[in-house]
Amino acid sequence: MQLSGNKHIPASIDKAYTLLTDPEVLTRTMPGLKRLTPISEGAYAADLEMGVAAIKGKYQGTMRIEDASPPHSYRLVLDGQGPGGFVSVNMSVEFVSDGDEASVSYQGEAQVGGTIASMGQRMISGVANYLTNQFFQNVAKEAIQAKN
Amino acid sequence: MTQVMGQAVKRHEDIRLIRGQGQYTDDMKLPGMVYAYIVRSPYAHARITEINTSRAASMPGVVAVFTGRDVKDEVGLIPTAWIPPDADLKVTPHSVLAYDEVRYQGDGVAVVIAETPYLAQDAALAVDVKYESLPVVTDPFEAQKDGAPQVHTDIPNNIAFHWKAGENLDEIFAGAEVVVKQHFRQQRLIPSAMEPRSALAQYHAAQGELTLWATTQNPHIHRLLMSGILGIPEHKLRVIAIDVGGAFGSKIACYPDEVIVSWASKKLNRPVKWTETRQENFQVTTHGRDHVQEVELAGTRDGQIQAIRVKTYANMGAYLSTAAPGVPTILFGLIVNGAYKIPHASSEVLGVLTHTTPVDAYRGAGRPEATFLVERMVDLYAGAVQMDPLKVREKNLIRHEDFPYTNAFGLQYDSGNYQETVSKALQIFDYPAFRREQETLRKQGKYIGVGFSTYVEMCGLGPSEVAGAVGFQGGLWESATVRVHPTGKVSVFTGASPHGQGEETTFAQIVAEELGIPVDDIEVIHGDTAQIAMGWGTYGSRTTAVGGAAIHMANEKILEKARKIAAHKLEVNEEDVTYDSGVFSVRGLPSKGVTFQEAALDAYLAWNLPPGMEPALEGTAFYNPKNFTYPFGAHIAVVSVDPETGDVKLLRYVAVDDVGRIINPMIVEGQIHGGLVQGIGQALWEGAEFDNQGQLVTGSFLDYTVPKARFFPKFETAHTETPSPHNPLGVKGVGETGAIASTPCIVNAVMDALRPFDIQDLPMPLTPQKVWQAIRQAQTKEPAESK
DSSP states (O other), X not given: OEEEEEEEESSOHHHHHHHHHOHHHHHHHSTTEEXXXXXXXXXXXXXXXXXXXXXXXXXXXXXXEEEEETTTEEEEEEEEEETTEEEEEEEEEEEEEETTEEEEEEEEEEEEETHHHXXXXXXXXXXXXXXXXXXXXXXXXXXXXXXX | OOOOTTSOOOOTTHHHHHTTOOOBGGGOOOTTOEEEEEEEOXXXXXXXXXXXXXXXXXXXXXXXXXXHHHHTTTXXXXXXXXXXXXXXXXXXXXXXXXXXXXXXXXXXXXXXXXXXXXXXXXXXXXXXEEEXXXXXXXXXXXXXXXXXXXXXXXXXXXXXXXXEEEOOOHHHHHHOSEEEEEEEEEEEEOOOOSSOOEEEEEEETTTTEEEEEEOOSOHHHHHHHHHHHHTXXXXXXXXXXXXXXXXXXXXXXXXXXXXXXXHHHHHHTSOEEEEOOHHHHHHTSOBEEEEEXXXXXXXXXXXXXXXXXXXEEEEEESSOXXXXXXXXXXXXXXXXXXXXXXXXXXXXXXXXXOSSOOBOOOTTTTHHHHHHHHHHHHHHHHHHTTOOHHHHHHHHBOOGGGOSEEOTTSOEEOOOOHHHHHHHHHHHSOHHHHHHHHHHHHHTTOEEEEEEEEEEOOBSOOOHHHHHHTTBSSOOOEEEEEEEOTTXXXXXXXXXXXXXXXXXXXXXXXXXXXXXXXXXXXXXXXXXXXXXXXXXXXXXXXXIIIIIHHHHHHHHHHHHHHHHHHHHHHTSOGGGEEEETTEEEETTEEEEEEEHHHHHHHHHHOSSOOTTOOSSEEEEEEEOOSSOBOOEEEEEEEEEEOTTTOOEEEEEEEEEEEOBSOSOHHHHHHHHHHHHHHHHHHHHTOOOXXXXXXXXXXXXXXXXXXXXGGGOOOOEEEEOXXXXXXXXXXXXXXXXXXXXXXXXXXXXXHHXXXXXXXXXXXXXXXXXXXXXHHHHHHHHHHHHHHO
């Protein structure tokens, strides 16, 4: 499944980059992300709990930030296994200034396997969109809070 | 004598099945029984780097958790039981639970056994398995190329077997006036029986005996194979298949799941039951079809077919399932000439392994794949020589006077009158009127089409000598015991194992007719290796042709003995005794008689039997057929295609089938309907899809379309009856004909409707999207060309 999109965060690219790579912020903003435990430079063990029908359940995996080039770009590599199967995400994230906001583009691929793939095929891209939107809304809120 | 054979006797089994009083494996409950749930790989290809069962094992209600390493040294591998000779077949090592590498999404890696099925399923989620994903290949054509990901390391290019039959046709094709070439994709199908698979094992430690209730089409084959896998001798192993809710070939195979519960029951000394979820049924129960076919047909300009050449890449899945190698070879490759007198033919088949669910028999098993390609080729050839497809068929069909006909591969078609089925179909369907209507509608921008399919299939499997010669690791004869009780009531024991086909009724009709007793006095018992000496099960439309013939032979033995008893009682010579409507009487003296029931009682009392005669009245027979049987027919489909949406509507379906002598016309009709629905389903709706990572993306009924009743018009069926000359009952077989004939018939009809758009072929299923895209492409192409 291809993942791509563009979102605006009301902050400078430096601030947006910091927010999107800060494990504490991510734990607050990423839907279902319960815990990020550092395991090495730029790598975390991740615990997720999903409440959306097709992918409901607890997932465990790793999240890595690779090719980091602050505040312009990085690559996000996610691997998770759970009751519904597995999810692997590999996507590049880019930050470009757009007035006083940061324009964040992401592009990559998600591989989904197991029950999720077989049963949830029709729901996956909808669910992915829903979660992505929720995530960026949360990050935007954090950005506004940080400003105030 | 009252006629019972040929009557639409209502199905005896329906009395319990319709009331919900059937006895399926999952209905069984035994004291102390525990439940298994199998942990399956979400990856299509991966190395197992770690399995941690401790979290699952400590959960409430969990009795045990086992992994592949716990089981592997205690049971054998899952065998392949059809090894076609001269095909360089390489057996795929198939462990009951994978312990190093998983090879398709659904490969089992661990089993959790708990006090309830729900606790087992919950605990299965807590089995921590770490996988390292490996490259995947799902397409058979891609998989046999150099450098493709390997499914089994020691099977190069994933070629599990390479089978050939027929002659070199290079010269014939080089010199032919017309050569038609086409590439077909026989898509993969998911059998989707109403009852999922289930197995319940109970080990009796004191006797060292194991009883296995299982959803199987062939309990004796299961006993034989399981005995080898489990190391429990056959006489200590009992396999029972009581009611089985449909199978269509998917319950032939010996599966790991049945072995796991059997082994676990012995290990835990408790009954262990496993029933698959619908999702597992999609994922791990064998699939069907899945061929890439390259076909060439040579003929003259005036419509005489001279040769057919077929190269097939058959997707076998990740492991060679029990009967799988026989399906795309013997049951397919030897009959690609179909119902036509094609003097030269050749078949070449590569059995290719991929990271997908294993493939095995599915209704028709090989013969639908063969019939499809030849029936489509005949239409394409008709187009190439600008002849009517029906005329080409009539010109090339094997003629009545040619029987018995030996085809280019040496199969001897037993009997037939193919022209008669065509004539009968054309009595129902006014072909010239249809062509006129089609022309009129085309002018209005409406598109209807007609498709023909004239088919033959080989069934009634089969002569055991041939079974041996073609590498089937078993016999194909059948057994019957007809046991007359002292009151004249009868129990019939058959080695066939019907699971929806209605033989509890059909077989009772054979006995009622031949013994001259009421059909209600007869009970047919099947599916229990402890009650039935031996048998080879139900598949390949063999049950009535082979199992029924065995019953006929057993009946003859009973009548012979009962006649002697009656003659003795009537104090006349045996030759002077006639038998009619259940009464033995003296020729020319009808008032003096002995009923069948009286003879039975005498046989059991044994107070006054003819000198030297043994007591009791029972006949056992083993029937080994001389040949296969060859049903045939002519089908016609009429469809409309909506050019705006690509939607195909089936308007009419005419099926004229000759399945040999008909014992129960209602059951025959039901079998034909069922077959048609599945065959048409393949043409229009069904298709299993894997993504490039080997994930089955059609893993539920939301994404895999099985036909619904409302998709169909009322089928118009008729019959001719050409008895099989070598079968004592004259019967042939009907279980698969509908699924064999209908798929190409529908595709031919859709292509006929699309003729104005110059569309030659489309891959199945012909979904609205595919048809709409093809029409759109054709429409956008036209103006470009006219410029």
